[in-house]
Amino acid sequence: MDEKQAIETAAHEAFLPTLNALVFAYHAYRSYADAHIRQLGLTASQFDVICTLGNTPRMAFNKLAQKTLTTKGELTGIIDRLEKKGLVRREVPPNDRRSFLAILTPEGEKLFEQVFPAHIEYLKECFATLEIEEIEEIRLAIEKIRSLFP
Template identity: 70%
Template sequence: MPVVRELVRAYQAFKSYDDAHIRQLGLTSSQFDVIATLGNTPGMTFNKLAEKTLTTKGELTGLIDRLEKKGLVQRKVPPEDRRSFLAVLTPAGERVFEETFPAHIAYLKQRFEKLDEQELEQLQVALEKVKNLF
């Protein structure tokens, strides 16, 4: 189907552009996603973080392990539920967030600002419709 092919090609083009910049920032796209999601928060449970980053809890555990080794994230046990963990940015992780998030948003804006406001709105509506088909 031509629509599916174009949707996949659009995603692949975006992902290639997005990933190239994130690699320049010294992170993988999954690591950036976790740092961007945790930024400006007091931390999140693994379940909530997995949901927001669209990863499985198993994948997230490995990601958090690697980010802990880099000194960017730490696990904390919340006092109200000692059976779970919170993923929290360390001060170094906060600095990475503060440096990389605005830089990456500016990088993406270079492309998206080529569309006018009406085109962006139409694109968002169309993508929501496609999402809701499934």
């Protein structure tokens, strides 16, 4: 098979429309969600950290990086900016002085209590036309797609 035939064959793979739909759905979601997050005065990454920490008293940087799908290097910059805003503080755990814990300040907790429910309500509008069963079917399909990738 020559290069042109290989490209033509690849372009007709049965999974490509599904993959394209997934990518376009993700981009539509990010665009919609990020617009609201910007109105709240945060970046998407900052919002993610605030919401992740809002459900726990404190979290180690490496675990926070995993939960927010950021690298530890990116997370350091995000935490730096949130510290400057007075929303997050760092703490050195007594049993491991080489690592840090991230903790919401009282101001950060207050912000979490305001922005998290507001953002969920904002997103809920998108799903209002779907039945509970449809939402569950979509979730299961997305989880199945996720399981395909190592």
